[in-house]
Amino acid sequence: MSCSCTSSPTTNVNEEIQEKIKNHPCYSEGAHQHYARIHLPVAPACNIQCNYCNRKYDCSNESRPGVTSGKLQPIEAAKKVLYVGGEIQQLSVVGIAGPGDALANPKKTFETFKILQEKSPDLKFCLSTNGLKLTEYIDEIVKYNIDHVTVTINTVDETGEIGSKIYPWVHWEHKKLRGKEGAKRLLKQQLEGIKMLTDRGILVKANSVLISGVNDKDLPNVAKKLKELNVFLHNIMPLLSAPEFGTKFGLDGVKSATDQEVMAAQEACGMDMKLMSHCRQCRADAVGLIGEDKSEEFAKETFTSKSFEELEEVYNLEARVKKHEMIENWRKHLEKANDRIKIEQATKEELSSTSQTKLIAVTTGGEGMVNMHFGSASEFLIYEAGDKAIKFVMHRKIESAYCSGPENCDNNPIEEIKETLKDCDILLTEKIGDCPMDELNSIGLICDESYALQPIERSVYEAYKKHFTCEEQEAG
Numbered sequence: 001m002s003c004s005c006t007s008s009p010t011t012n013v014n015e016e017i018q019e020k021i022k023n024h025p026c027y028s029e030g031a032h033q034h035y036a037r038i039h040l041p042v043a044p045a046c047n048i049q050c051n052y053c054n055r056k057y058d059c060s061n062e063s064r065p066g067v068t069s070g071k072l073q074p075i076e077a078a079k080k081v082l083y084v085g086g087e088i089q090q091l092s093v094v095g096i097a098g099p100g101d102a103l104a105n106p107k108k109t110f111e112t113f114k115i116l117q118e119k120s121p122d123l124k125f126c127l128s129t130n131g132l133k134l135t136e137y138i139d140e141i142v143k144y145n146i147d148h149v150t151v152t153i154n155t156v157d158e159t160g161e162i163g164s165k166i167y168p169w170v171h172w173e174h175k176k177l178r179g180k181e182g183a184k185r186l187l188k189q190q191l192e193g194i195k196m197l198t199d200r201g202i203l204v205k206a207n208s209v210l211i212s213g214v215n216d217k218d219l220p221n222v223a224k225k226l227k228e229l230n231v232f233l234h235n236i237m238p239l240l241s242a243p244e245f246g247t248k249f250g251l252d253g254v255k256s257a258t259d260q261e262v263m264a265a266q267e268a269c270g271m272d273m274k275l276m277s278h279c280r281q282c283r284a285d286a287v288g289l290i291g292e293d294k295s296e297e298f299a300k301e302t303f304t305s306k307s308f309e310e311l312e313e314v315y316n317l318e319a320r321v322k323k324h325e326m327i328e329n330w331r332k333h334l335e336k337a338n339d340r341i342k343i344e345q346a347t348k349e350e351l352s353s354t355s356q357t358k359l360i361a362v363t364t365g366g367e368g369m370v371n372m373h374f375g376s377a378s379e380f381l382i383y384e385a386g387d388k389a390i391k392f393v394m395h396r397k398i399e400s401a402y403c404s405g406p407e408n409c410d411n412n413p414i415e416e417i418k419e420t421l422k423d424c425d426i427l428l429t430e431k432i433g434d435c436p437m438d439e440l441n442s443i444g445l446i447c448d449e450s451y452a453l454q455p456i457e458r459s460v461y462e463a464y465k466k467h468f469t470c471e472e473q474e475a476g
Contacts, residue, residue, distance in 0.1 A: 005191040017232070020147060023099060023324065024124055025290045026276070027148060027205060028305060029344070029392055032290045033366045034327050038084050040077040041070065041285045047171040048099035048130050048186060051248035051476040052209055052239055062127075064415060070285070071099075074108055076304055078115040079311055083303035084287055085120060086314035088294070089323035095126035097150070098284035103133035107141070108303055113144040119308065124148060128207075132170065132186055136195025142200055149197055150235075152207040153190050155215045156225045160184040165214050168248070176438045191229070198230040205233040205276065210257045210265050211249070223269035234269060235276035238262050238438070259396055260423065265400070270345055289366055334368045338457035343389045352386025358425040358468055359393065360385050360460045370451045370459050374432035375403030380421065385464035396420050402436055414439050421445055426463050428456075 010418045020310030025032040046053075072080065085091045094116060096102045102109045113125055126148040127141070134141075134151070141149065155162040159393040163183025177185055197204050206226050208219055220235060226234055238257035241250040249262075266275055303311065348355045362370055363377040382393040398420055402412050414436060421427065427445055430452040437447045446467055451459035 005103070017203065020124070023327075024148065025093060025243075026095075026126070026150075027203060029276075030331070031092075033364070034090060034289075034331060036088050036090050036288050037093040037095060037286065037290065038081060038091060039071060039097045039284055039286045040080070040112060041099050042072050042074055042077050042112050043096055043098055043102045043105035044071050044100050046098075046130075047104040047132055048101070048182075049168045049170075051166055051168065051252075051254075052241065053212065054246040054250075059293075070300070072300075074112040074115060076300065077112045078119055079303045079306065079308070080117060080298060081120055081123070082308070082311035082315040084298055085123070085320065086311075087298075088288060089316075089320050090289075090327060091123070091320075092324070093124045093126060093148075094120070095128065095148075095150075097126075097128035101130050101132070102127040102385055103129045103137050106133070106137055106142045110140050111139075113146060117144060119312065120315065122320060126150065130186070131193045132172070134191070135189060135196060138193070138196045138200070141197070141202065141400075146202070148203050148205070149223075150205045150207055151190060151194055151197075151224075151455035152209070153187075153194075153222060154208050154211070155183075155218045156187065156191075156222050157414065158184065158187065160373050162215050162218055163187060166209075166211065170312055191225070192230045193195055194226075194231060203232045204229075205235060207232050207235045207237055209237050209239055210262055212255065212257055212261055214254075216261070216265060218385055219265050220268045220271075223271075223273040226273050232274065233276050234260060234273035236265050236269060259394065259420070275345060285333075304475070309428050314358050330367070337455045341461045342457050343391050346389060346391045348386070351384060351389050351391065352444075353388060354386075357384050357386045359383070359423055359465055360390075360419050360426045360428060360463060361424045361461065363427075363429040365457060368456050370428050370430055370454055370456055372430055373403075374427070374429040374436060376401050377429070380424075380427075382424065383460045386462050387465065387469055390460050390464070398455055412436075418443050418445075425469060428459055428463055 008215050021027040023031050023035045025035045025037050033353055081094050087321055096109050096112065121291065125144065125146045127146055128150040131153060132150045157163060159182030160183035166180045167186060167475050169176040169178045170186045194204055208222055209215060223234055239249060241247055241254050241256045243250045252346050283293060285295045287298060336440060343350055348357055350358050360383045361380040363372040363374055364370060364381060365372040379397040381395055383390050384393050398416050399411055400413055402414065402417065413474055418439065422443060427440060427447045428451050429449060431449055432447050440447055448463055450465060
């Protein structure tokens with residue numbers, strides 16, 4: 001998630017860090033349309049309870065943290081990585097993100113990484129944690145070359161008042177600490193653990209769940225503290241609390257955060273921290289590009305019966321290296337075509353000579369191109385554009401695509417799409433039918449197919465000029 005930021009932090013990225021993030025789809029917005037990730041559900045136990053969490057199994061239709069269709073043992077997980085890495089050669093990252101907490105399951109987590117160190121040396125290793133046990137396992141994190149760690153930190157309120165509304169209990173030293181006591185212990189461990197990570201050169205991404213009326217006012221303080229601790233990236237995620245998710249917040253009627261609320265929170269936080277703008281709140285067993293999930297294509301029976309020798313042939317390290325070289329070559333050409341017109345976390349003054357900007361939605365199938373029909377899109381990339389430059393703002397998902405099969409023709413989600421894009425000014429898409437175009441035109445949204453199969457960033461910039469400046473009109 002991201003925002004219209006009113007000020008941008010200094011984000012000089014040195015060569016060492018650039019090398020770490022260049023093909024990491026979570027840590028680099030530029031990489032997320034080109035490289036894939038895999039999450040391994042080897043960590044079922046958790047040592048805290050969150051009111052926004054319900055770690056369910058067999059739930060293939062939900063895309064949110066903690067959800068998985070099953071668990072894997074370390075050897076099974078390693079075999080899956082090799083099999084998936086052969087089938088999806090743009091795979092660059094393997095992470096352990098649940099369905100519980102990676103460090104509440106240390107034996108399984110580190111055994112998995114130990115096997116993968118030998119079997120898939122070209123992959124980057126990540127883990128996600130609530131931070132409670134970071135200080136205890138910092139040496140193992142370093143030992144197994146886990147150089148990207150995500151820590152969920154939702155408040156820095158030292159009184160424990162805010163945290164007590166988020167965490168019913170925290171399991172610490174063989175007992176459950178409840179209320180403010182638990183919240184204060186968790187915060188202490190999080191801050192000490194994050195400092196240990198950054199002191200050792202490990203890149204830290206901090207996740208914060210935006211819970212309106214609970215921690216929204218404290219998130220700017222979180223951003224300030226993260227900057228003090230040299231955290232690399234801050235990701236503000238909306239609370240997902242539909243009642244059917246079965247979470248405490250959902251059952252209590254606490255509403256999910258809206259796109260506009262996320263943008264407002266990001267605006268307040270972006271003054272201090274580099275923000276992540278492309279998070280999809282992935283499942284604990286997610287596979288593929290960010291924004292897609294191919295986990296159902298890789299059931300256990302497809303890889304568990306194979307030997308490591310067979311799977312290493314499938315993985316084909318040499319072919320994978322060539323694939324990544326091709327991706328990097330394509331990205332260089334794409335950057336040249338886009339002419340570097342994007343500025344990360346730019347202010348409105350940096351985007352526009354008049355400080356007036358427009359929001360432009362894009363449908364894409366990846367690779368940085370406007371290459372998806374409107375009817376097939378289940379999410380939209382949102383950019384903010386002015387006459388000087390553009391920036392990526394956020395993605396917005398919808399429950400289902402406009403065209404989801406002949407049987408659903410009478411139940412298309414056009415009203416949901418109109419609500420999702422209500423503050424946008426232009427939609428760039430490869431193709432759109434007359435009926436949905438008329439519907440979107442009725443809310444003042446311009447639909448433009450003329451940039452089909454063109455680079456996204458250059459197209460967003462040119463579309464702004466085409467529709468909102470006199471340059472091209474006069475030229476014509």
